[in-house]
Amino acid sequence: MVLAMLSAWPISEPPATPRELNTRLFGLEFRNPVGLAAGLDKDAAAPAAWQSLGFGFAEVGTITPRPQAGTSRPRIWRLPEQRALINQLGFPSKGMEAVGRRIEQFRAKGLKLRIGINVGPNKDTPASRVAADYAMLARGLGAIADFMVINLSSPNTPGLRAFQSPERLREIRSAIDEPRRSTVCYLVKLSPDIDATELGAICDTIVQLGFAGIVATNTTLARTELGIAWDQAGGLSGRPLRERSRNMIRAIRRRIGAQIPIIGAGGIASADDAYGHIRAGASLVELYTGLIYEGPTLAASLNAGLAALLRRDGFSSISEAVGVDA
Numbered sequence: 001m002v003l004a005m006l007s008a009w010p011i012s013e014p015p016a017t018p019r020e021l022n023t024r025l026f027g028l029e030f031r032n033p034v035g036l037a038a039g040l041d042k043d044a045a046a047p048a049a050w051q052s053l054g055f056g057f058a059e060v061g062t063i064t065p066r067p068q069a070g071t072s073r074p075r076i077w078r079l080p081e082q083r084a085l086i087n088q089l090g091f092p093s094k095g096m097e098a099v100g101r102r103i104e105q106f107r108a109k110g111l112k113l114r115i116g117i118n119v120g121p122n123k124d125t126p127a128s129r130v131a132a133d134y135a136m137l138a139r140g141l142g143a144i145a146d147f148m149v150i151n152l153s154s155p156n157t158p159g160l161r162a163f164q165s166p167e168r169l170r171e172i173r174s175a176i177d178e179p180r181r182s183t184v185c186y187l188v189k190l191s192p193d194i195d196a197t198e199l200g201a202i203c204d205t206i207v208q209l210g211f212a213g214i215v216a217t218n219t220t221l222a223r224t225e226l227g228i229a230w231d232q233a234g235g236l237s238g239r240p241l242r243e244r245s246r247n248m249i250r251a252i253r254r255r256i257g258a259q260i261p262i263i264g265a266g267g268i269a270s271a272d273d274a275y276g277h278i279r280a281g282a283s284l285v286e287l288y289t290g291l292i293y294e295g296p297t298l299a300a301s302l303n304a305g306l307a308a309l310l311r312r313d314g315f316s317s318i319s320e321a322v323g324v325d326a
């Protein structure tokens with residue numbers, strides 16, 4: 001409903017952001033490091049609105065090859081006291097052709113926002129064809145993305161998380177590299193529930209295979225940090241996820257150093273939250289649940305707050321603060 005209203009937002013100049021927030025990654029300039037996380041704008045309904053609200057980039061999707069409806073309702077639950085959401089959406093998507101056309105239309109009208117395109121397989125795709133789905137998505141959408149995110153970590157598509165294993169990552173990489181090598185960057189989005197003993201090998205494989213970055217993290221199936229009994233299945237996001245995501249960002253940074261950048265997500269609702277993820281190792285940050293509880297001015301206030309925190313600590317740019325706590 002709100003998205004339908006936002007989709008009519010006219011394209012206007014992005015608001016000015018402090019110069020120390022400019023950052024260069026994947027060969028691209030980002031006006032600031034605060035992005036919209038995947039899942040809120042699955043069909044690229046409102047990129048002009050995200051640009052006007054001060055986001056430095058938006059990850060649209062998850063987009064699937066063919067249109068699909070996702071799980072039946074209800075499929076999102078609010079936990080306001082915990083500042084959390086639980087969702088079981090299961091990738092509702094208008095499909096790659098329709099969403100691709102929409103992104104092209106925004107580009108043609110002069111949209112400046114950086115767009116990450118997050119992709120995933122259709123629900124009825126058998127495990128043996130999942131890599132082929134990613135290949136199709138890469139072919140169909142690679143040319144219009146600033147970067148692409150291979151989503152291997154949503155808990156609501158059965159079996160998807162198994163594709164985070166080194167063998168499966170190799171399979172996906174060779175599928176998206178065929179039939180011709182595209183110039184777009186591919187990142188991998190990871191779950192915060194990966195076992196600490198497996199994380200190292202997964203990160204090493206991601207680097208070896210030439211992926212351009214890691215998005216950490218998706219939602220969690222764990223309820224340890226929730227603090228209340230809640231038996232609804234689905235992915236938990238928001239404040240209870242924050243430390244789990246940050247620990248994972250730190251662990252990835254310790255393992256791979258600065259070889260490839262991390263985009264940090266999970267429980268960001270203030271400039272301090274965003275700064276903590278950056279100091280743990282994230283070069284960019286993204287949020288979804290914080291926007292639901294804090295409202296549409298959040299990206300602008302995070303940018304103002306981040307600039308103040310950098311100045312306080314004597315950093316002249318975001319990149320100087322990345323990973324200082326790792």
Ligand SMILES: Cc1cc2nc3c(=O)[nH]c(=O)nc-3n(C[C@H](O)[C@H](O)[C@H](O)COP(=O)(O)O)c2cc1C
Pocket residue numbers: 037038039040042061062076085087089091118151154189217218219236237238239241265266267268286287288289290
């Ligand atoms: C309702 C909802 C839907 C989501 N859908 C997707 C999705 O389609 N693809 C994806 O990669 N992540 C999806 N996510 C995960 C977010 O992109 C993000 O990784 C996670 O929610 C942690 O950030 P947050 O605590 O700021 O929400 C979704 C999250 C929520 C709350």
